[in-house]
Amino acid sequence: MKFRLVNWSGEDCRCFDELAAVLPLERAEEGIPLRLEKAEKPGCYMQKAGAVIAYSARHQIWRELGLLCEKLETQDCFSCTEEPAYTELGVMLDCSRNGVLTTAAVKDITRYLALMGYSSIQLYTEDTYKIEGQPYFGYQRGAYSREEFREMDDYASLYGIELIPCIQTLAHLECMLRWKEYDKIRDIDNILLADEEATYDFIREMFRQMAGNLKSRRINIGMDEAHMLGLGAHLDRHGFENRMDIMLRHYRRVIEIAQSFGYRPMMWSDMFFRLATHGEYYTEEELAIDPGVGETLSDDVTLIYWDYYTLEEKKYHKMFASHKKITDRIAFAGGAWKWEGPCPNSWYSRAVALPAHKSCRENGISQVMITAWGDNGDECPLYAVLPAFAQWAELCYADCCADSHMERRFRTCTGASYQAFLHLGDAAVMPDNPPPGRCGVNPVRYLLYQDLLGGLFDAHVEEAQRDYLEDCARLMDEYKEAAPDKWKYLFETQGSIDRLLAGKCMLGVEIRNAYREGKREALLACIGRIRTLQALLETVISDVQEQWSRENKIFGLDILQQQLGGLKQRMLFACERLEGYAQGRYDTLEELEEEPLPYYGRETEGKAVVSPSWNRIVSAGNH
Incomplete structure (x- = not known):
């Protein structure tokens, strides 16, 4: 949309030009005349003489500019006033x-x-x-x-x-x-x-x-x-x-x-x-x-x-x-x-x-x-x-x-789909914990970091979670394709995490079951699945580093790299342990002898639970 800015200051014009990266607008002499007007309440108007943005405080101008562009897509003449609940x-x-x-x-x-x-x-x-x-x-x-x-x-x-x-x-x-x-x-x-x-x-x-x-x-x-x-x-x-x-x-x-x-x-x-x-x-x-x-x-x-x-x-x-x-x-x-x-x-x-x-x-x-x-x-x-x-x-x-209102407004303010962004959080809920979920429950952290051989949260995983996470990964792929270039990385990173979790979710339980049943061939097959997970983990590490660099200074990334790198090393060691046992180098695998206990007590068994911090997920030992 083309606008001729009538009474805008230099600072106003700078903001207008920068918001053109999100809103469908540009400055042009032949454009719709657009004036700023002080008023008791914020709003926007479109009349024969042109358009007006009303505001009582400067920060309201840009919201009303977005609303103006939004309404001009479907209306030629309108009047809109808003009354903020908060000052x-x-x-x-x-x-x-x-x-x-x-x-x-x-x-x-x-x-x-x-x-x-x-x-x-x-x-x-x-x-x-x-x-x-x-x-x-x-x-x-x-x-x-x-x-x-x-x-x-x-x-x-x-x-x-x-x-x-x-x-x-x-x-x-x-x-x-x-x-x-x-x-x-x-x-x-x-x-x-x-x-x-x-x-x-x-x-x-x-x-x-x-x-x-x-x-x-x-x-x-x-x-x-x-x-x-x-x-x-x-x-x-x-x-x-x-x-x-x-x-x-x-x-x-x-x-x-x-x-x-x-x-x-x-x-x-x-x-x-x-x-x-x-x-x-x-x-x-x-x-x-x-x-x-x-x-x-x-x-x-x-x-x-x-x-x-x-x-x-x-x-x-x-x-x-x-x-x-x-x-x-x-x-x-x-x-x-x-x-x-x-x-x-x-x-x-x-x-x-x-x-x-x-x-x-x-x-x-x-x-x-x-x-x-x-x-x-x-x-x-x-x-x-x-x-x-x-x-x-x-x-x-x-x-x-309301969903329809939020979808329209979110697309105006970000260029993206509200529903797509909401679904970035799908892995935080599980089949036994549908949206909005129980307070604080987010299994992603413990499913990601827990050990394959001594998983402290194995009593909280089930096949339905694996299937659900696979669906989450597919949905992230779909939303990534439809998302503006600016936001594709968010869906790419979450999709790579979901794929890793889907592959890792039940593997620790299946390794323990094969060990207890004496199925050495099945244990060797699990090594192949771990190798696949290692490749997925490499993708996660790369995506997380890219995602971090888009928002943050370099300091602090070292912590996430060490956490993910520790998971990578434990995967390598799990392969060595399983191979050694299958080939007879080890008589037992002590970590698989332990019975999985529900992290928060028996009443939570089989349920998604709250994720503690990383150091309480990776080991029951001292840190």
Whole structure:
């Protein structure tokens, strides 16, 4: 479609030209006149005099531009107005669990988020930003430099999107605290030492660095999941104290430092609940909250209630009610499930969004953020969860996530099929666990990494899973052929993983059965099947490396290569063991003498279950 841009600034025109890579548009003097117009509500109009994009905030322009192109495909004259449910819709992109997005990738996804209508992006950086004078902080982790931050910040600003720093000022600092350099400010595990002046000197440098990196004076200060707070060096120095008192003292010090740099902080809310309930965050009933907690909170601090799991709307209501006993400055964080293994849990992301959205609306929540965590190695590509981002955008602006609506909008914003992207997550569900599946169940990780001879999850596999995974691989091939070139690699990588899993799924069980039945010829035949798997694994390794390079800096890929390389070595060794036994060099294969036990107890036998981390999958031994 050709447009003549009437009152667009130079920056506006630059954004228009860059979005032409996704939208069917171009600038031309003979094109449809297109004006920008400030209004109370965003919308787009097509009349005889030309087209108009209405917006109340700059980030809305690009969503309405996409809607305009979408409607012009079928209508000559129309008027469309939207009323966003939230004043702010943001995403949080994990840049700390191995994968650190390249500046090019951040700029690339910014364009897609702009077309969806997002207003902010948080880059979650535990130690993946450089601090002047602290060479160990972010060492060999791909830490962002000041120049990289400013480049990403300036680009997001073009689209009216705020790039908000997201750091940790209490826990989740294991990569930093591994270094002896920081022993003096370590309490226990991954937690900073509260009530220690050196700790606050260091936190001050965190804020000083970020204040020079990004224009935003909002900041996420973390403070979540500090389960062992006060039980390490703090206990040795001060004796046991009420841990809520420690938390509140630390909170006050951090807030004072943040405010000294002009920041308006936000933080995860869970520690205020966990310390009051002996570890629980999600409770069935409203909590009796100590009023002193709310009185301690600064007037400009926002608490983030995060919930990626709950399917029942009433449970969100109760959690919001508990939060309101502390403060009325509440934001909500939902989840785009990419933290359970190499494929997204798309169906669960989809199911959990609607009740969360309904509760947010009923409880008057105006600030919502969708998180894309990369726990346990960042094995899943970021772009695989684009459907979750798109769904939340449509819930915000249109209060709709019907399949036909999502398919149309997703194709406009990404050029791809919504259904195809959803099916990237098919391997996360199994015949006994149909979509959306049980919370957190994603068998891909344990099926991929478990050992062929001593598989700790062999009690959870069955032939129906193998057949299902073969169907998944075929479907990925079909979607790859139909996908735009930009997205083919996602379906290619997931297809190669699905093929490997289909071949590997039952093989460990069949090897053990042949061994126990004394079928040496059958064991030799299994060697041939392992050789086939090795070739499939080589393809997976190549595809994963290519996929990683499209999104992330090189740092962190080494972990995935070592995990997959370990699987490759174990396959080689399995062939040697089976061949040696079949030829009489070994009297027994001890690893096949063990009876497969259900990982989570007898009641889970034969069912797909939650994948633990890699080191708990590959062996029952020490690590």
